[in-house]
Amino acid sequence: MLIKTIHGWDIPESRVTPEHVFFNRRQFIAAAGAGAATLALGSMRARAATDPSAHLYPAALNPGFADAGRKVTPEDINTTYNNFYEFGTSKRISRAAEALKIRPWDIRIDGEVEKPFTISFDDLLKKVTLEERIYRHRCVEAWSMVVPWSGFPVRKLVELANPLSSAKYVRFETFNDPEMAPGQKPSLFGFGSSLPWPYVEGITMAEARNDLSFLVTGAYGKPVPKSMGAPIRLHLPWKYGFKSIKSIVKISFTSERPKGFWEQILPNEYGFWANVNPEVDHPRWSQAEERMLSTGEKIPTVLYNGYGEAVADLYKGLEGELLFK
Numbered sequence: 001m002l003i004k005t006i007h008g009w010d011i012p013e014s015r016v017t018p019e020h021v022f023f024n025r026r027q028f029i030a031a032a033g034a035g036a037a038t039l040a041l042g043s044m045r046a047r048a049a050t051d052p053s054a055h056l057y058p059a060a061l062n063p064g065f066a067d068a069g070r071k072v073t074p075e076d077i078n079t080t081y082n083n084f085y086e087f088g089t090s091k092r093i094s095r096a097a098e099a100l101k102i103r104p105w106d107i108r109i110d111g112e113v114e115k116p117f118t119i120s121f122d123d124l125l126k127k128v129t130l131e132e133r134i135y136r137h138r139c140v141e142a143w144s145m146v147v148p149w150s151g152f153p154v155r156k157l158v159e160l161a162n163p164l165s166s167a168k169y170v171r172f173e174t175f176n177d178p179e180m181a182p183g184q185k186p187s188l189f190g191f192g193s194s195l196p197w198p199y200v201e202g203i204t205m206a207e208a209r210n211d212l213s214f215l216v217t218g219a220y221g222k223p224v225p226k227s228m229g230a231p232i233r234l235h236l237p238w239k240y241g242f243k244s245i246k247s248i249v250k251i252s253f254t255s256e257r258p259k260g261f262w263e264q265i266l267p268n269e270y271g272f273w274a275n276v277n278p279e280v281d282h283p284r285w286s287q288a289e290e291r292m293l294s295t296g297e298k299i300p301t302v303l304y305n306g307y308g309e310a311v312a313d314l315y316k317g318l319e320g321e322l323l324f325k
């Protein structure tokens with residue numbers, strides 16, 4: 001199947017290289033006249049100074065999440081090794097992602113709520129208190145990182161939304177703008193039209209209300225960089241990384257279980273629950289170990305990525321579900 005060959009985690013790193021080179025060449029040519037490389041780097045450095053929410057950072061560290069038990073991954077590594085398919089299928093999309101326009105940024109809240117509404121990202125920030133939490137992140141591709149995020153619990157967003165009792169799930173949606181994000185263009189790679197943009201993900205109401213579920217607006221004591229999903233993304237540290245959707249524009253409360261982006265594309269391999277479990281292999285590779293970004297060290301993967309104490313109860317009575325894919 002063609003789709004398999006473009007999926008980063010389907011391909012050994014050696015075979016990813018040609019695509020990687022191809023993509024970056026396109027980006028380079030597109031922006032060469034403006035001295036793209038220096039410009040992109042400059043704008044990344046200027047982020048803290050020019051972002052209208054910059055004054056909110058660094059946020060106070062939540063002492064409950066001050067130590068992830070592993071060293072924080074260096075900022076320059078995490079901001080330049082990403083999965084953000086809207087900007088390309090390689091890990092090196094940080095320069096391309098600088099095209100992401102993050103103001104104005106509106107978020108639509110709708111579905112099974114008392115009254116649907118649209119709120120600007122900056123107005124939303126006025127309704128919440130930001131905190132910093134250091135979280136582990138485990139990608140389904142068997143690499144991991146540790147990030148000092150800033151943001152607020154999803155629970156707070158649920159309160160603001162006033163969901164009805166008919167709301168059973170929360171569905172998150174990313175922007176859809178092929179002009180801005182070339183990965184969403186059907187023409188760029190020739191197979192784009194087969195990808196079900198926009199990227200969507202979903203969790204249950206109980207998961208949304210769990211304290212760990214976090215809406216991220218910052219990282220490393222600054223507004224979250226574009227490559228990592230500015231201006232607002234999800235982070236669910238006990239689930240595989242693909243659940244942690246970036247650059248959210250819509251949050252819908254639904255009575256039916258949403259189908260995530262990857263679940264739509266490869267339902268045999270990626271499911272709704274996607275809880276980390278070293279004993280349940282991906283159909284095509286083991287999940288027993290993970291490679292830490294930066295050090296390259298291989299370490300054993302742990303159940304629920306080590307967050308079982310906080311989340312295991314969510315899955316009582318759901319043993320019949322495919323909880324780990």
Ligand SMILES: Nc1nc2c(c(=O)[nH]1)N[C@H]1C(S)=C(S)[C@@H](COP(=O)(O)O)O[C@H]1N2
Pocket residue numbers: 078081082083084085086138139140174199227228229241242243244245246247
């Ligand atoms: N909109 C969107 N969200 C996304 C993705 C994506 O391609 N598009 N990739 C996911 C995957 S597979 C992972 S591992 C994380 C990566 O987050 P990072 O780039 O900040 O490390 O984002 C997730 N969220």
Ligand SMILES: [Mo]
Pocket residue numbers: 083138139140141240241242
């Ligand atoms: Mo991932």
